[in-house]
Amino acid sequence: MYPVLFYLFAAAATGFGLNLVLQRHPLYSALSLIGVMASLASLYLLLGAEFIAAVQMILFAGAIMTLFLFVILPLPLLHGGEEAGWRRSRMVKHLGAPLLIVLLSLLATVIDRQFPPDSMVRFGTFPGRTADIGRQIFLYYILPFEAVSILILVAALGAVVLAGKSASKSD
Amino acid sequence: MIPISHYMILSAILFVLGVAGFLFRRNLITMFLSVELMLNSVNLSFVALSYYYRELDAQVFVFFVMVVAAAQAVVGLAIVIALRRNRGSLHVDEMDRLKR
Numbered sequence: 283m284y285p286v287l288f289y290l291f292a293a294a295a296t297g298f299g300l301n302l303v304l305q306r307h308p309l310y311s312a313l314s315l316i317g318v319m320a321s322l323a324s325l326y327l328l329l330g331a332e333f334i335a336a337v338q339m340i341l342f343a344g345a346i347m348t349l350f351l352f353v354i355l356p357l358p359l360l361h362g363g364e365e366a367g368w369r370r371s372r373m374v375k376h377l378g379a380p381l382l383i384v385l386l387s388l389l390a391t392v393i394d395r396q397f398p399p400d401s402m403v404r405f406g407t408f409p410g411r412t413a414d415i416g417r418q419i420f421l422y423y424i425l426p427f428e429a430v431s432i433l434i435l436v437a438a439l440g441a442v443v444l445a446g447k448s449a450s451k452s453d
Numbered sequence: 454m455i456p457i458s459h460y461m462i463l464s465a466i467l468f469v470l471g472v473a474g475f476l477f478r479r480n481l482i483t484m485f486l487s488v489e490l491m492l493n494s495v496n497l498s499f500v501a502l503s504y505y506y507r508e509l510d511a512q513v514f515v516f517f518v519m520v521v522a523a524a525q526a527v528v529g530l531a532i533v534i535a536l537r538r539n540r541g542s543l544h545v546d547e548m549d550r551l552k553r
Binding site for chain 2: 284285288292295296299300302303305308311312315318319322325326329330331333334337338341342345346349350353354357374378379382385386389390393394396397399401402403404408410414415418419422423426427430433434436437438440441442444445
């Protein structure tokens, strides 16, 4: 059962990721990114990281993607994509995809040699409880936690300034 | 039973897809979504390594990566909105001037 679930969600993530790159309009790319995130959340569950899976669904697939969709939806749907092959060099067209496949196979061989072949993932053997993660954050990572909260505050203020200023300028 | 390397290879596949989307697509929002895909693939390798080493620190780092990704998405989308208001297009090849 466990390998079936893993390969199902791995195939779903890869397919949605491929769809993200190949779609013409960003709206479909954003929807397939939601698919990637949902599959990854299931994979996190299979790895025993329940808290991360929940945060992935709430924060990424919920909040961030809603933000993306609100920005994308005002775009014109039909000609909002990109012109095919507009000012694209010949080298990129012919060499880009093969070079990426070479990079991927290199990465795969390195990763395959890095880990001992008997290191298996068994479902339910890693007790990554949420309480332990909270203890870890508030005991050892309290300074990064505070820094990140200030970062979020500054980012929200910056977004208001950036998106609001241009509106008054274009009037 | 799945070898841990399969998780890492899936993470590599997703990362390379994100790189491909960032390099080959010329729409600003699609490039942005590809960056998010890369962040997610790195998160997957973090969680897999957290399982491998039986350490929770990696999951804490995934949490921080998610928060930073949220901040990056907020600022980036604000820039996208500003660019679209000022230029009317999101094609990155047309953004070749610093002034309007």
